[in-house]
Amino acid sequence: MTHTTDQCAARPPGRPRSERAAKAIVDATLDLLAEEGGVAGVSIEAVAARAGVGKTTIYRRWPNKEALIIDALAALKGPLPEPRGESLREDLYALAKAFVADKSDKKRVDCYWSVLGSSERYPELMDRFTREIVEPRREVIREVLRRGVASGELRPDLDVELTLWILTGAVAHRTRAAGAGPVPEDYAERVVDALMTGLAPR
Incomplete structure (x- = not known):
């Protein structure tokens, strides 16, 4: 059977899903830091819920919440x-x-x-x-x-x-x-x- 280019699924426009997820996770971390008034108010569970991702998605990139917070602050500062x-x-x-x-x-x-x-x-x-x-x-x-x-x-x-x-x-x-x-x-x-x-x- 011959496959044509029309049969190949095209990548949707915009950011790849992993990049969108990473941004959502970083944004959620910063929101919690700003709103909860301290590091204790940030948890992987809370970040996952606010970002709309699973905890495993976060753990693929960050081993713990401290590493996540550092990366989020680095992105915020520029x-x-x-x-x-x-x-x-x-x-x-x-x-x-x-x-x-x-x-x-x-x-x-x-x-x-x-x-x-x-x-x-x-x-x-x-x-x-x-x-x-x-x-x-x-x-x-x-x-x-x-x-x-x-x-x-x-x-x-x-x-x-x-x-x-x-x-x-x-x-x-x-x-x-x-x-x-x-x-x-x-x-x-x-x-x-x-x-x-x-x-x-x-």
């Missing part, structure tokens, strides 16, 4: 803009602007604070979160600052680690400050300019 290296100010401004956008997203912030608030009960999860998600982003900023020292745009005795915390802290605390209102559009630029004024070579 990469920082790639520093171009042409101007220290422009690189710091691009990074600060990305941090403002990240910290201004309520769902993202709720998820992050859910993990931070669960750090004593889930220390290994917190360690992975810091090591795999937070530290690589911090290292991008450190590299930009080191390059600024090497180029002479920043003081040779710059405390890179302290400067990192000043920059990220100015963004993180402003976006969560009660009663402060929306973050001004030029806030990231003002933070960078104030920082560079104090850190420029004497």
